[in-house]
Amino acid sequence: xxxxxxxxxxxxxxxxxxxxxxxxxxxxxxxxxxxxxxxxxxxxxxxxxxxxxxxxxxxxxxxxxxxxxxxxxxxxxxxxxxxxxxxxxxxxxxxxxxxxxxxxxxxxxxxxxxxxxxxxxxxxxxxxxxxxxxxxxxxxxxxxxxxxxxxxxxxxxxxxxxxxxxxxxxxxxxxxxxxxxxxxxxxxxxxxxxxxxxxxxxxxxxxxxxxxxxxxxxxxxxxxxxxxxxxxxxxxxxxxxxxxxxxxxxxxxxxxxxxxxxxxxxxxxxxxxxxxxxxxxxxxxxxxxxxxxxxxxxxxxxxxxxxxxxxxxxxxxxxxxxxxxxxxxxxxxxxxxxxxxxxxxxxxxxxxxxxxxxxxxx
Numbered sequence: 001x002x003x004x005x006x007x008x009x010x011x012x013x014x015x016x017x018x019x020x021x022x023x024x025x026x027x028x029x030x031x032x033x034x035x036x037x038x039x040x041x042x043x044x045x046x047x048x049x050x051x052x053x054x055x056x057x058x059x060x061x062x063x064x065x066x067x068x069x070x071x072x073x074x075x076x077x078x079x080x081x082x083x084x085x086x087x088x089x090x091x092x093x094x095x096x097x098x099x100x101x102x103x104x105x106x107x108x109x110x111x112x113x114x115x116x117x118x119x120x121x122x123x124x125x126x127x128x129x130x131x132x133x134x135x136x137x138x139x140x141x142x143x144x145x146x147x148x149x150x151x152x153x154x155x156x157x158x159x160x161x162x163x164x165x166x167x168x169x170x171x172x173x174x175x176x177x178x179x180x181x182x183x184x185x186x187x188x189x190x191x192x193x194x195x196x197x198x199x200x201x202x203x204x205x206x207x208x209x210x211x212x213x214x215x216x217x218x219x220x221x222x223x224x225x226x227x228x229x230x231x232x233x234x235x236x237x238x239x240x241x242x243x244x245x246x247x248x249x250x251x252x253x254x255x256x257x258x259x260x261x262x263x264x265x266x267x268x269x270x271x272x273x274x275x276x277x278x279x280x281x282x283x284x285x286x287x288x289x290x291x292x293x294x295x296x297x298x299x300x301x302x303x304x305x306x307x308x309x310x311x312x313x314x315x316x317x318x319x320x321x322x323x324x325x326x327x328x329x330x331x332x333x334x335x336x337x338x339x340x341x342x343x344x345x346x347x348x349x350x351x352x353x354x355x356x357x358x359x360x361x362x
Contacts, residue, residue, distance in 0.1 A: 002032055002033055003084040004084050005033055005085045005086075006086050008087070009089040012044030021037060022037070023167065023345050024348065038058045039058075039059045040096060040097065041065065041093045066095055071103070085359075086110070108355075109135050110135070110355060110359070115145065115269065117148040117153060118148050118152060139160075141162070144291045144294075163351040164271055164347075167343060167345055189262075198265035204237075218242055218243045253277065262285045264285070264288060269291035272292075275287060275293065279296065279302065286318050302331055304321065
């Protein structure tokens with residue numbers, strides 16, 4: 001049966017949650033369904049990718065997430081498009097679409113939690129608890145996120161389903177890697193400059209790494225309000241010549257392939273897309289043991305796990321991988337094998353479609 005599936009999020013900037021929305025939309029389209037995407041607050045860079053793929057996109061351009069005047073436009077949008085299933089993503093910007101889906105009595109309504117719930121604001125928790133009563137299922141992107149949701153919000157466990165994130169690998173292109181001999185090793189992080197991502201601990205680790213291994217370059221991909229602060233700290237630590245702040249990039253896949261080590265210094269996570277990208281592209285990973293990360297990384301097999309907020313442990317792990325070619329190659333190969341078994345967009349899209357099918361009530 002051909003379904004009309006509408007996804008809602010607050011915007012489509014270059015970030016993990018938004019990447020999932022786009023990859024899901026394309027997968028639904030490829031499987032013969034009518035796929036729609038609507039953002040509430042702003043358009044974002046990934047909207048063009050959807051439109052070039054022939055997927056209808058709409059931006060409500062709300063001034064604030066909780067503007068009740070948007071209820072009728074969203075309800076009309078759902079009814080005019082005869083939507084069979086609604087998938088809302090995250091807490092920011094999705095209150096109006098969630099209420100609209102409930103009021104419109106959409107046959108299947110799913111809400112997705114992309115992160116752990118421990119750091120939610122109290123009003124998000126209260127709103128979630130109310131809206132969940134009228135939602136068919138809550139999808140968590142990792143077992144850790146599910147455990148956190150059940151603990152914080154006391155959600156009915158029968159409503160909660162885990163569907164790990166997956167990647168649409170068709171969007172990746174491959175580059176020719178440079179010879180290893182005498183080449184400066186590249187250690188990089190791909191993350192928005194927010195407190196969650198723990199950039200400060202990566203910079204602190206870098207100061208320790210260069211004392212033991214100075215033929216190295218630390219690459220920072222992304223933007224955010226903490227970027228100027230992190231740049232200043234790198235200067236204060238005297239390692240600015242080793243650091244390269246690239247800002248937002250549209251060629252992340254190509255950049256990742258130039259990394260010798262991918263670093264994730266996060267304090268909390270759901271299931272980070274950047275880590276899955278690094279695994280698929282065969283980049284040895286040194287990551288913090290938080291959230292859904294250990295559901296991807298088996299320590300010593302397809303990456304190294306370190307405690308969060310521990311720059312000494314992070315530095316030691318980076319040095320270990322930098323100085324051991326065999327270990328680096330093993331982590332790379334094993335990462336690609338793990339990805340192929342668990343984290344493809346095909347597995348993710350089929351899981352969502354099966355969940356929609358189970359909830360359809362016309």
